[in-house]
Amino acid sequence: MxxxxxxxxxxxxxxxxxxxxxxxxxxxxxxxxxxxxxxxxxxxxxxxxxxxxxxxxxxxxxxxxxxxxxxxxxxxxxxxxxxxxxxxxxxxxxxxxxxxxxxxxxxxxxxxxxxxxxxxxxxxxxxxxxxxxxxxxxxxxxxxxxxxxxxxxxxxxxxxxxxxxxxxxxxxxxxxxxxVRTEIEGFLSDRLQEALWRELLHLVNDGVATTEELDAAIVYGPGLRWAFMGTCLSYHLAGGAAGMDDFLKQFGPALKLPWTRLPAPELSEELIARMAEGTRRQADGRTVKELERLRDDCLVAIMQALKRFEVGAGRTLAENEKRLQEAHRGNGQTS
Ligand SMILES: NC(=O)c1ccc[n+]([C@@H]2O[C@H](COP(=O)([O-])OP(=O)(O)OC[C@H]3O[C@@H](n4cnc5c(N)ncnc54)[C@H](O)[C@@H]3O)[C@@H](O)[C@H]2O)c1
CATH class of the missing domain: 3.40.50.720 (NAD(P)-binding Rossmann-like Domain)
Incomplete structure (x- = not known):
């Protein structure tokens, strides 16, 4: 052992x-x-x-x-x-x-x-x-x-x-x-995040939306779903009773539309300035340390809410708490 x-x-x-x-x-x-x-x-x-x-x-x-x-x-x-x-x-x-x-x-x-x-x-x-x-x-x-x-x-x-x-x-x-069963650059999660990030940089670069608007486009919608169902299962539900099959038949043709761009935009001084200025406005005078504390409080609250339903990070937290209780019991303490 x-x-x-x-x-x-x-x-x-x-x-x-x-x-x-x-x-x-x-x-x-x-x-x-x-x-x-x-x-x-x-x-x-x-x-x-x-x-x-x-x-x-x-x-x-x-x-x-x-x-x-x-x-x-x-x-x-x-x-x-x-x-x-x-x-x-x-x-x-x-x-x-x-x-x-x-x-x-x-x-x-x-x-x-x-x-x-x-x-x-x-x-x-x-x-x-x-x-x-x-x-x-x-x-x-x-x-x-x-x-x-x-x-x-x-x-x-x-x-x-x-x-x-x-x-x-x-x-x-x-x-x-x-x-991760196959050794690939960027692994799994960063590959997904990078695809979103590239598209976001294009939208800012083209003057289509601000960093704040693009964050709102995630925070009030898909971001909430992602915490417990991810993309695939969320889309399965979006297809109605027949699930993913119907979803792909209905929205599959949109995948061929030419408007999503996988190559990243040039990181020009202007794009960097727009991104920095946009996020500075969003921070609204709060320091990174203050924002970290806010982020941490939100993450703990989300994980604790998900615990009740035994899904995603809520399930991991529940398992951790079980081990925590056992560890305290083994230590002769109540927790
Ligand atoms: N920042 C993220 O969100 C993130 C997420 C996941 C993984 N990572 C990975 O974690 C690693 C560290 O990233 P980070 O964001 O903490 O960077 P960082 O710049 O905050 O920290 C890197 C630290 O390494 C130290 N360092 C420099 N040369 C070193 C050396 N020769 N030996 C040991 N330490 C040395 C630096 O002094 C610094 O304190 C990277 O491989 C990064 O890809 C980063």
Whole structure:
């Protein structure tokens, strides 16, 4: 039997690394982190502090504490202390290949190493490793400490045992690991999101709509459905009693209309300025930190509402709460 994972190694402590650290701490794990940027320790503590109120609402596991975060002074120290390493360094292939070569040389052989990459292929990331079989991709979503989805895939050399070990850890961290069976760039979720994003940039570029109008086009409609039924099942209902069959017969011809564009528009200075100005107006003076707290409160409320119906992220939350109660019982406490 594999030993239990008690210490998560966090390599790179920006938006995503900090999110992993917060999630692991809330589940009672020890976290040992390292980042090469000056002043990273303060930024990491602040990011975890900002996430903690939402995590308290979701429920803290026995032993969960901010004091279990250790900021290491070297990558080597993380590799020596961690039972599982999650790399969240910048999305540059060469940088990540170098980093994985170093981690691979230093971490004990039984330690699985996961990359948070949004779209780089694990086969490329593991190409310079002596033990490529332990490298997996575990692609999370921001904020990592609340959104349950993590896409899990291996490269040509990854062993099924490493995939299983990663899936198990993510489940124990209250997540929904989605096994991506075919190794493709961008994986599944980002491919879908990018298609929407490209179309959105075209609509702003062409002066058809503002960022605010396009956000409204999602927030008041499809966005609400997506949280529990996704696109396919929602369209199945849109076809009436006969479901998807009729939906495709009725709306299928529209797929041939020439107005959707898959190639992205040129990111001109003007388009960037329009996007930035539009979202600045929407933020209406609120800082990113303030908006993060609002986003977190909304996400917790949505997941708690969905729990009653045992669907989507609500079901993941319910399973997490069950484990949480068992953990508190095992710890001799009532929760
Ligand atoms: N931001 C997102 O929404 C998101 C979502 C899912 C996955 N990801 C992926 O997560 C990874 C990190 O993204 P992020 O948004 O946290 O970026 P970020 O810029 O916020 O953080 C990256 C961190 O890595 C550190 N770093 C730089 N060089 C390093 C090195 N050689 N070794 C270790 N750390 C190093 C930086 O100092 C920084 O703190 C990327 O692979 C990205 O594709 C991002």
């Amino acid at each position: 594999q030993p239990q994972i008690r210490t998560l190694g966090v390599v790179g402590s920006g938006v995503i690394g900090a999110g992993w650290a917060a999630r692991a701490l809330a589940h009672g794990l020890d976290v040992v982190a390292w980042d090469p940027a000056p002043g990273w320790q303060g930024r990491l503590s602040a990011a975890i502090g900002n996430a903690w109120p939402a995590l308290e609402k979701v429920g803290l596991f026995p032993g969960a504490s901010l004091d279990r975060l250790r900021c290491a002074d070297s990558l080597d120290a993380v590799c020596r202390a961690a039972d599982f390493i999650q790399e969240s360094a910048p999305e540059r292939l060469e940088l990540k290949q170098n980093l994985h070569e170093r981690i691979d040389a230093q971490a004990p052989p039984e330690v699985v190493v996961a990359s948070s990459t949004s779209g780089l292929l694990p086969t490329e990331l593991q190409s310079r490793c002596r033990r490529p079989e332990r490298l997996v991709v575990g692609h999370p979503f921001n904020p990592v400490y609340l959104l349950p989805l993590v896409e899990v895939l291996g490269g040509a050399e990854t062993s099924p045992v490493s995939i299983d070990r990663a899936m198990e850890l993510y489940r124990n961290l209250g997540m929904h690991p989605l096994r």
